[in-house]
Amino acid sequence: MPAKTAFGVDVGGSGIKGAPVDLDTGELTEERFKILTPQPATPEAVVGVIAELLDHFDLDQSVPVGVSFPAPILSGVVPWMANLDQSWVGVNLAEAVRRGTGRNTTVVNDADAAGYAEVAFGVAKDHPGTVAVMTLGTGIGVALITAGKLWPNAELGHLTINGKDAEKWAAASAKERESLTWAKWARRLQRYFTEIDRLLWPDLIVVGGGISRKHDKFLPLLHLRPKIVPAALRNSAGIVGAAVLAWQDAASAQAAATPALRTTPATAATPAPPAAPPSLNA
């Protein structure tokens, strides 16, 4: 396993996936493992699957673990839930995962995880301007990044357009549910992204989620002011972003702990904390 490895878990509406990630390259170091999302997707059931995933990989206790999750997350707590079981509302996800797996984990909104991944290894790397990373899946996730900084929990998949929650008619799940043609679905995306542009004026829109693998079927049908490109990390963005963040958290925890442990002034021989991968919070 490469020296800079963290494990990312991506909780989605249809599957829960995980894999170890090499933080120098952003590559998965083993094939990702996927378990179908239990129904109903209650906290107990989902945490049980996360524990099963971790067991599958037989991870060393020192490997930092990050979980990307399809809801806003405030200090570890899920304040509101769109697409998993409503019993998540008010649950401390970080605490539930710690109890269920015996590990401290970093938890993050799934679109924000995709944003972190695209900044660290993808198309938003070193972008000086304003980037909206949008994930199209069961719902619509949005990560807003400006000059490398992320505004967390931007729930703009739930903009009300024509009196309706946008993700209900423009997410990839709506295409599937209503058997929309690419052209019909693209008309809805055109309406949605135009509204995003009117409100946010991003320099770049990055489209992720599993369906972005087929970007050539719908991105050419969109006519927008900002540049719009497929995500570089596609379906692994949640895993990679959660791993990036977990590594950063572990590095800062170690850096914070190091001075307190010193009994003599730091010398060149003092072990350095792990260097964090490119950071959104630098």
Ligand code: BGC
């Ligand atoms: C949730 C977001 C999430 C998005 C993508 C939305 O329904 O409210 O938090 O990022 O789906 O999963």
